Amino acid sequence: MSRRRTLNIPSAISSDPEDEDVFGGDYEPGQYALSMRGATGAGGSVVAELTGADLSTPLSVAQLPTPYDVAETVTAPLTEHERGHLAVCEQALHGFRKSVVVAGKALEVISRGRLYRETHGTFVEYLDDVWEIRKSQAYRMIEAWPVAAAVSPIGDINEGQARELRPVFQEYGQEAAVALYREV
Known part of the structure:
Protein backbone atom coordinates (compact mmCIF):
# COMPACT_ATOMS: atom_id res chain seq x y z
CA MET A 1 0.00 0.00 0.00
CA SER A 2 1.32 3.42 -0.93
CA ARG A 3 2.10 6.00 1.69
CA ARG A 4 1.57 8.83 -0.80
CA ARG A 5 -0.68 11.68 0.17
CA THR A 6 -3.49 12.54 -2.22
CA LEU A 7 -3.22 15.81 -4.10
CA ASN A 8 -6.44 17.05 -5.64
CA ILE A 9 -5.72 19.25 -8.63
CA PRO A 10 -8.16 19.95 -11.49
CA SER A 11 -7.75 17.57 -14.41
CA ALA A 12 -6.69 18.40 -17.96
CA ILE A 13 -8.16 15.09 -19.14
CA SER A 14 -11.80 14.97 -20.04
CA SER A 15 -14.26 13.01 -17.99
CA ASP A 16 -15.37 11.27 -21.18
CA PRO A 17 -16.05 7.57 -20.46
CA GLU A 18 -14.25 6.70 -23.72
CA ASP A 19 -10.99 7.78 -22.05
CA GLU A 20 -11.31 4.63 -19.97
CA ASP A 21 -10.26 2.63 -23.05
CA VAL A 22 -7.10 4.72 -23.38
CA PHE A 23 -6.03 4.72 -19.74
CA GLY A 24 -7.30 1.31 -18.67
CA GLY A 25 -10.20 0.15 -16.56
CA ASP A 26 -9.00 1.81 -13.36
CA TYR A 27 -8.96 5.27 -14.95
CA GLU A 28 -10.48 8.09 -12.99
CA PRO A 29 -10.60 11.58 -14.52
CA GLY A 30 -7.66 13.62 -13.31
CA GLN A 31 -5.59 10.61 -12.31
CA TYR A 32 -2.93 10.94 -15.02
CA ALA A 33 -2.70 14.62 -15.90
CA LEU A 34 -2.68 17.87 -14.03
CA SER A 35 -4.30 20.99 -15.33
CA MET A 36 -1.77 23.75 -15.59
CA ARG A 37 -4.47 26.35 -15.19
CA GLY A 38 -5.74 26.98 -11.71
CA ALA A 39 -3.36 24.66 -9.90
CA THR A 40 -2.24 27.52 -7.70
CA GLY A 41 -5.08 29.92 -8.22
CA ALA A 42 -4.94 33.01 -10.38
CA GLY A 43 -1.16 33.25 -10.17
CA GLY A 44 -0.43 30.27 -12.43
CA SER A 45 0.67 26.70 -11.95
CA VAL A 46 2.88 25.04 -9.40
CA VAL A 47 5.15 23.74 -12.15
CA ALA A 48 5.46 27.13 -13.83
CA GLU A 49 6.21 28.80 -10.51
CA LEU A 50 8.91 26.25 -9.67
CA THR A 51 10.56 25.91 -13.07
CA GLY A 52 9.48 28.87 -15.17
CA ALA A 53 8.23 26.37 -17.78
CA ASP A 54 5.06 27.13 -19.68
CA LEU A 55 3.11 23.90 -19.53
CA SER A 56 -0.24 25.37 -20.43
CA THR A 57 -0.41 23.52 -23.75
CA PRO A 58 -0.23 19.76 -23.07
CA LEU A 59 -2.94 17.97 -25.00
CA SER A 60 -5.26 15.26 -23.81
CA VAL A 61 -6.81 12.56 -25.94
CA ALA A 62 -10.13 14.40 -25.79
CA GLN A 63 -8.57 17.51 -27.35
CA LEU A 64 -7.49 15.66 -30.49
CA PRO A 65 -9.95 15.45 -33.37
CA THR A 66 -11.83 12.23 -34.03
CA PRO A 67 -10.04 10.30 -36.80
CA TYR A 68 -11.76 10.52 -40.17
CA ASP A 69 -11.09 9.17 -43.66
CA VAL A 70 -10.46 11.25 -46.75
CA ALA A 71 -10.51 9.52 -50.11
CA GLU A 72 -7.16 8.97 -51.85
CA THR A 73 -8.54 10.82 -54.87
CA VAL A 74 -8.91 14.11 -52.94
CA THR A 75 -6.10 16.42 -54.03
CA ALA A 76 -7.53 19.78 -53.00
CA PRO A 77 -5.49 21.90 -50.57
CA LEU A 78 -6.32 21.55 -46.90
CA THR A 79 -9.29 23.50 -45.61
CA GLU A 80 -8.85 25.82 -42.63
CA HIS A 81 -10.58 23.16 -40.52
CA GLU A 82 -8.07 20.51 -41.70
CA ARG A 83 -5.13 22.88 -41.12
CA GLY A 84 -6.39 23.30 -37.56
CA HIS A 85 -6.52 19.51 -37.11
CA LEU A 86 -2.98 19.20 -38.50
CA ALA A 87 -1.68 21.87 -36.11
CA VAL A 88 -3.29 20.20 -33.07
CA CYS A 89 -1.97 16.76 -34.04
CA GLU A 90 1.53 18.09 -34.67
CA GLN A 91 1.47 19.84 -31.29
CA ALA A 92 0.63 16.50 -29.66
CA LEU A 93 3.41 14.72 -31.55
CA HIS A 94 5.93 17.42 -30.65
CA GLY A 95 5.12 16.88 -26.98
CA PHE A 96 5.54 13.13 -27.44
CA ARG A 97 8.97 13.48 -29.03
CA LYS A 98 10.16 15.76 -26.22
Missing part, protein backbone atom coordinates in the same frame (compact mmCIF):
# COMPACT_ATOMS: atom_id res chain seq x y z
CA SER A 99 9.14 13.17 -23.64
CA VAL A 100 12.54 11.45 -23.44
CA VAL A 101 14.16 14.71 -22.40
CA VAL A 102 11.43 15.71 -19.97
CA ALA A 103 10.87 12.29 -18.39
CA GLY A 104 14.58 11.50 -18.11
CA LYS A 105 15.42 14.79 -16.47
CA ALA A 106 12.42 14.52 -14.11
CA LEU A 107 13.52 11.04 -13.04
CA GLU A 108 17.07 12.24 -12.45
CA VAL A 109 15.86 15.13 -10.29
CA ILE A 110 13.69 12.76 -8.26
CA SER A 111 16.48 10.19 -7.92
CA ARG A 112 19.41 12.47 -7.10
CA GLY A 113 17.34 14.72 -4.85
CA ARG A 114 15.81 11.67 -3.15
CA LEU A 115 12.43 13.35 -3.60
CA TYR A 116 10.72 10.00 -3.03
CA ARG A 117 11.97 9.77 0.56
CA GLU A 118 8.74 10.81 2.31
CA THR A 119 6.81 7.93 0.82
CA HIS A 120 9.33 5.32 -0.30
CA GLY A 121 12.54 3.85 1.08
CA THR A 122 14.33 3.64 -2.25
CA PHE A 123 14.13 5.04 -5.75
CA VAL A 124 13.43 1.54 -7.07
CA GLU A 125 10.45 1.17 -4.71
CA TYR A 126 9.20 4.56 -5.90
CA LEU A 127 9.54 3.53 -9.56
CA ASP A 128 7.72 0.25 -8.97
CA ASP A 129 4.92 1.74 -6.90
CA VAL A 130 4.26 5.06 -8.61
CA TRP A 131 5.31 4.63 -12.25
CA GLU A 132 5.39 0.85 -12.67
CA ILE A 133 8.66 1.00 -14.60
CA ARG A 134 11.80 -1.00 -14.04
CA LYS A 135 14.99 0.48 -12.71
CA SER A 136 16.81 -0.31 -15.98
CA GLN A 137 14.26 1.66 -18.03
CA ALA A 138 14.44 4.62 -15.65
CA TYR A 139 18.22 4.73 -15.82
CA ARG A 140 18.19 4.48 -19.62
CA MET A 141 15.92 7.53 -19.68
CA ILE A 142 18.16 9.34 -17.18
CA GLU A 143 21.24 8.61 -19.28
CA ALA A 144 19.52 9.61 -22.53
CA TRP A 145 18.08 12.98 -21.58
CA PRO A 146 21.33 15.03 -21.54
CA VAL A 147 22.28 13.69 -24.97
CA ALA A 148 18.81 14.33 -26.37
CA ALA A 149 18.73 17.86 -24.92
CA ALA A 150 22.19 18.70 -26.25
CA VAL A 151 21.74 17.22 -29.71
CA SER A 152 18.31 18.57 -30.39
CA PRO A 153 17.12 21.55 -28.38
CA ILE A 154 13.62 21.18 -29.81
CA GLY A 155 13.45 17.59 -28.55
CA ASP A 156 13.05 15.72 -31.81
CA ILE A 157 15.26 12.76 -30.89
CA ASN A 158 14.03 9.53 -29.35
CA GLU A 159 15.53 7.49 -26.53
CA GLY A 160 17.06 4.90 -28.88
CA GLN A 161 18.82 7.56 -30.93
CA ALA A 162 20.09 9.25 -27.77
CA ARG A 163 21.34 5.90 -26.43
CA GLU A 164 23.30 5.29 -29.66
CA LEU A 165 24.82 8.78 -29.55
CA ARG A 166 25.73 8.59 -25.86
CA PRO A 167 29.20 7.02 -26.37
CA VAL A 168 30.11 9.73 -28.89
CA PHE A 169 28.72 12.40 -26.55
CA GLN A 170 30.76 11.06 -23.62
CA GLU A 171 33.98 10.40 -25.53
CA TYR A 172 34.11 13.35 -27.93
CA GLY A 173 31.65 15.89 -26.57
CA GLN A 174 28.47 17.63 -27.58
CA GLU A 175 29.73 19.09 -30.85
CA ALA A 176 30.75 15.67 -32.18
CA ALA A 177 27.43 14.13 -31.15
CA VAL A 178 25.52 16.98 -32.82
CA ALA A 179 27.60 16.64 -36.02
CA LEU A 180 27.05 12.88 -36.13
CA TYR A 181 23.31 13.25 -35.50
CA ARG A 182 22.94 15.83 -38.26
CA GLU A 183 25.03 13.79 -40.69
CA VAL A 184 23.09 10.60 -40.11
Whole structure:
Protein backbone atom coordinates (compact mmCIF):
# COMPACT_ATOMS: atom_id res chain seq x y z
CA MET A 1 0.00 0.00 0.00
CA SER A 2 1.32 3.42 -0.93
CA ARG A 3 2.10 6.00 1.69
CA ARG A 4 1.57 8.83 -0.80
CA ARG A 5 -0.68 11.68 0.17
CA THR A 6 -3.49 12.54 -2.22
CA LEU A 7 -3.22 15.81 -4.10
CA ASN A 8 -6.44 17.05 -5.64
CA ILE A 9 -5.72 19.25 -8.63
CA PRO A 10 -8.16 19.95 -11.49
CA SER A 11 -7.75 17.57 -14.41
CA ALA A 12 -6.69 18.40 -17.96
CA ILE A 13 -8.16 15.09 -19.14
CA SER A 14 -11.80 14.97 -20.04
CA SER A 15 -14.26 13.01 -17.99
CA ASP A 16 -15.37 11.27 -21.18
CA PRO A 17 -16.05 7.57 -20.46
CA GLU A 18 -14.25 6.70 -23.72
CA ASP A 19 -10.99 7.78 -22.05
CA GLU A 20 -11.31 4.63 -19.97
CA ASP A 21 -10.26 2.63 -23.05
CA VAL A 22 -7.10 4.72 -23.38
CA PHE A 23 -6.03 4.72 -19.74
CA GLY A 24 -7.30 1.31 -18.67
CA GLY A 25 -10.20 0.15 -16.56
CA ASP A 26 -9.00 1.81 -13.36
CA TYR A 27 -8.96 5.27 -14.95
CA GLU A 28 -10.48 8.09 -12.99
CA PRO A 29 -10.60 11.58 -14.52
CA GLY A 30 -7.66 13.62 -13.31
CA GLN A 31 -5.59 10.61 -12.31
CA TYR A 32 -2.93 10.94 -15.02
CA ALA A 33 -2.70 14.62 -15.90
CA LEU A 34 -2.68 17.87 -14.03
CA SER A 35 -4.30 20.99 -15.33
CA MET A 36 -1.77 23.75 -15.59
CA ARG A 37 -4.47 26.35 -15.19
CA GLY A 38 -5.74 26.98 -11.71
CA ALA A 39 -3.36 24.66 -9.90
CA THR A 40 -2.24 27.52 -7.70
CA GLY A 41 -5.08 29.92 -8.22
CA ALA A 42 -4.94 33.01 -10.38
CA GLY A 43 -1.16 33.25 -10.17
CA GLY A 44 -0.43 30.27 -12.43
CA SER A 45 0.67 26.70 -11.95
CA VAL A 46 2.88 25.04 -9.40
CA VAL A 47 5.15 23.74 -12.15
CA ALA A 48 5.46 27.13 -13.83
CA GLU A 49 6.21 28.80 -10.51
CA LEU A 50 8.91 26.25 -9.67
CA THR A 51 10.56 25.91 -13.07
CA GLY A 52 9.48 28.87 -15.17
CA ALA A 53 8.23 26.37 -17.78
CA ASP A 54 5.06 27.13 -19.68
CA LEU A 55 3.11 23.90 -19.53
CA SER A 56 -0.24 25.37 -20.43
CA THR A 57 -0.41 23.52 -23.75
CA PRO A 58 -0.23 19.76 -23.07
CA LEU A 59 -2.94 17.97 -25.00
CA SER A 60 -5.26 15.26 -23.81
CA VAL A 61 -6.81 12.56 -25.94
CA ALA A 62 -10.13 14.40 -25.79
CA GLN A 63 -8.57 17.51 -27.35
CA LEU A 64 -7.49 15.66 -30.49
CA PRO A 65 -9.95 15.45 -33.37
CA THR A 66 -11.83 12.23 -34.03
CA PRO A 67 -10.04 10.30 -36.80
CA TYR A 68 -11.76 10.52 -40.17
CA ASP A 69 -11.09 9.17 -43.66
CA VAL A 70 -10.46 11.25 -46.75
CA ALA A 71 -10.51 9.52 -50.11
CA GLU A 72 -7.16 8.97 -51.85
CA THR A 73 -8.54 10.82 -54.87
CA VAL A 74 -8.91 14.11 -52.94
CA THR A 75 -6.10 16.42 -54.03
CA ALA A 76 -7.53 19.78 -53.00
CA PRO A 77 -5.49 21.90 -50.57
CA LEU A 78 -6.32 21.55 -46.90
CA THR A 79 -9.29 23.50 -45.61
CA GLU A 80 -8.85 25.82 -42.63
CA HIS A 81 -10.58 23.16 -40.52
CA GLU A 82 -8.07 20.51 -41.70
CA ARG A 83 -5.13 22.88 -41.12
CA GLY A 84 -6.39 23.30 -37.56
CA HIS A 85 -6.52 19.51 -37.11
CA LEU A 86 -2.98 19.20 -38.50
CA ALA A 87 -1.68 21.87 -36.11
CA VAL A 88 -3.29 20.20 -33.07
CA CYS A 89 -1.97 16.76 -34.04
CA GLU A 90 1.53 18.09 -34.67
CA GLN A 91 1.47 19.84 -31.29
CA ALA A 92 0.63 16.50 -29.66
CA LEU A 93 3.41 14.72 -31.55
CA HIS A 94 5.93 17.42 -30.65
CA GLY A 95 5.12 16.88 -26.98
CA PHE A 96 5.54 13.13 -27.44
CA ARG A 97 8.97 13.48 -29.03
CA LYS A 98 10.16 15.76 -26.22
CA SER A 99 9.14 13.17 -23.64
CA VAL A 100 12.54 11.45 -23.44
CA VAL A 101 14.16 14.71 -22.40
CA VAL A 102 11.43 15.71 -19.97
CA ALA A 103 10.87 12.29 -18.39
CA GLY A 104 14.58 11.50 -18.11
CA LYS A 105 15.42 14.79 -16.47
CA ALA A 106 12.42 14.52 -14.11
CA LEU A 107 13.52 11.04 -13.04
CA GLU A 108 17.07 12.24 -12.45
CA VAL A 109 15.86 15.13 -10.29
CA ILE A 110 13.69 12.76 -8.26
CA SER A 111 16.48 10.19 -7.92
CA ARG A 112 19.41 12.47 -7.10
CA GLY A 113 17.34 14.72 -4.85
CA ARG A 114 15.81 11.67 -3.15
CA LEU A 115 12.43 13.35 -3.60
CA TYR A 116 10.72 10.00 -3.03
CA ARG A 117 11.97 9.77 0.56
CA GLU A 118 8.74 10.81 2.31
CA THR A 119 6.81 7.93 0.82
CA HIS A 120 9.33 5.32 -0.30
CA GLY A 121 12.54 3.85 1.08
CA THR A 122 14.33 3.64 -2.25
CA PHE A 123 14.13 5.04 -5.75
CA VAL A 124 13.43 1.54 -7.07
CA GLU A 125 10.45 1.17 -4.71
CA TYR A 126 9.20 4.56 -5.90
CA LEU A 127 9.54 3.53 -9.56
CA ASP A 128 7.72 0.25 -8.97
CA ASP A 129 4.92 1.74 -6.90
CA VAL A 130 4.26 5.06 -8.61
CA TRP A 131 5.31 4.63 -12.25
CA GLU A 132 5.39 0.85 -12.67
CA ILE A 133 8.66 1.00 -14.60
CA ARG A 134 11.80 -1.00 -14.04
CA LYS A 135 14.99 0.48 -12.71
CA SER A 136 16.81 -0.31 -15.98
CA GLN A 137 14.26 1.66 -18.03
CA ALA A 138 14.44 4.62 -15.65
CA TYR A 139 18.22 4.73 -15.82
CA ARG A 140 18.19 4.48 -19.62
CA MET A 141 15.92 7.53 -19.68
CA ILE A 142 18.16 9.34 -17.18
CA GLU A 143 21.24 8.61 -19.28
CA ALA A 144 19.52 9.61 -22.53
CA TRP A 145 18.08 12.98 -21.58
CA PRO A 146 21.33 15.03 -21.54
CA VAL A 147 22.28 13.69 -24.97
CA ALA A 148 18.81 14.33 -26.37
CA ALA A 149 18.73 17.86 -24.92
CA ALA A 150 22.19 18.70 -26.25
CA VAL A 151 21.74 17.22 -29.71
CA SER A 152 18.31 18.57 -30.39
CA PRO A 153 17.12 21.55 -28.38
CA ILE A 154 13.62 21.18 -29.81
CA GLY A 155 13.45 17.59 -28.55
CA ASP A 156 13.05 15.72 -31.81
CA ILE A 157 15.26 12.76 -30.89
CA ASN A 158 14.03 9.53 -29.35
CA GLU A 159 15.53 7.49 -26.53
CA GLY A 160 17.06 4.90 -28.88
CA GLN A 161 18.82 7.56 -30.93
CA ALA A 162 20.09 9.25 -27.77
CA ARG A 163 21.34 5.90 -26.43
CA GLU A 164 23.30 5.29 -29.66
CA LEU A 165 24.82 8.78 -29.55
CA ARG A 166 25.73 8.59 -25.86
CA PRO A 167 29.20 7.02 -26.37
CA VAL A 168 30.11 9.73 -28.89
CA PHE A 169 28.72 12.40 -26.55
CA GLN A 170 30.76 11.06 -23.62
CA GLU A 171 33.98 10.40 -25.53
CA TYR A 172 34.11 13.35 -27.93
CA GLY A 173 31.65 15.89 -26.57
CA GLN A 174 28.47 17.63 -27.58
CA GLU A 175 29.73 19.09 -30.85
CA ALA A 176 30.75 15.67 -32.18
CA ALA A 177 27.43 14.13 -31.15
CA VAL A 178 25.52 16.98 -32.82
CA ALA A 179 27.60 16.64 -36.02
CA LEU A 180 27.05 12.88 -36.13
CA TYR A 181 23.31 13.25 -35.50
CA ARG A 182 22.94 15.83 -38.26
CA GLU A 183 25.03 13.79 -40.69
CA VAL A 184 23.09 10.60 -40.11
